[in-house]
Amino acid sequence: MENKAINKLFEQKIIYHKNIVNISFDEKLKCLIELQKLDLEMKKSTNREIKSFEVVWNLK
Amino acid sequence: MKETLELINSLIDEGIILKYAIGGGIACLYYIEPTSTFDLDIFVILAVEENILNPLKPFYEWAEKKRFKFKDEHIILNTIPVQFLPVYNDLVKEGVENSRKVKIQDTDTFILSPEYLIAIMLQTNRAKDKIRSLQLYEETPLDKILLDNILKKYNLTDRLNNIINLNK
Structure with a gap:
């Protein structure tokens, strides 16, 4: 890959990180719930153990 | 919440x-x-x-x-x-x-605080703690002097350096 393309990718990665780190805590909580759902789906589909406390938060 | x-x-x-x-x-x-x-x-x-x-x-x-x-x-x-x-x-x-x-x-x-969070995770030293401590170190504005002092006090400086070096 050309240096230019690598630099572009790297730039995008930095922008992504800055955006995702700087979103509000409430937005992060919304992301967390989506991540929890994905995590549980993945565990179910791969028959991994689901601990009893692993409930998806019902945040208002 | x-x-x-x-x-x-x-x-x-x-x-x-x-x-x-x-x-x-x-x-x-x-x-x-x-x-x-x-x-x-x-x-x-x-x-x-x-x-x-x-x-x-x-x-x-x-x-x-x-x-x-x-x-x-x-x-x-x-x-x-x-x-x-x-x-x-x-x-x-x-x-x-x-x-x-x-x-x-x-x-x-x-x-x-992120400085104590890093130190506690370095002490706990599970795989996810190592990843998160590095993320905190790289992505969060830190009081580096405070972090250094905490890590020295609890003999955790080498652990952080090892994680940083692994990522290079």
């Missing part, structure tokens, strides 16, 4: 804890990008003398009185599984004592 934090704050008013701080995955979520976590870890300094054989007794009694549900080692506070962890060594105690007062969803609460 708001109601959960209010319930935790009420433990101070009820004389069960002196001070607390959010730690673990949710504290990381506050500072860095979201990663999946299912429980809310609360490090606490107890107001009553600790029962060595059953340090969580005051929380279970409180939760039973309020009719909250339990799941394993967690108390479910407004749908969120909360794990209360009495401070178990000098580093964690110092972290709680020096925690940051922040507002989450209009509620005052306390959260471990």
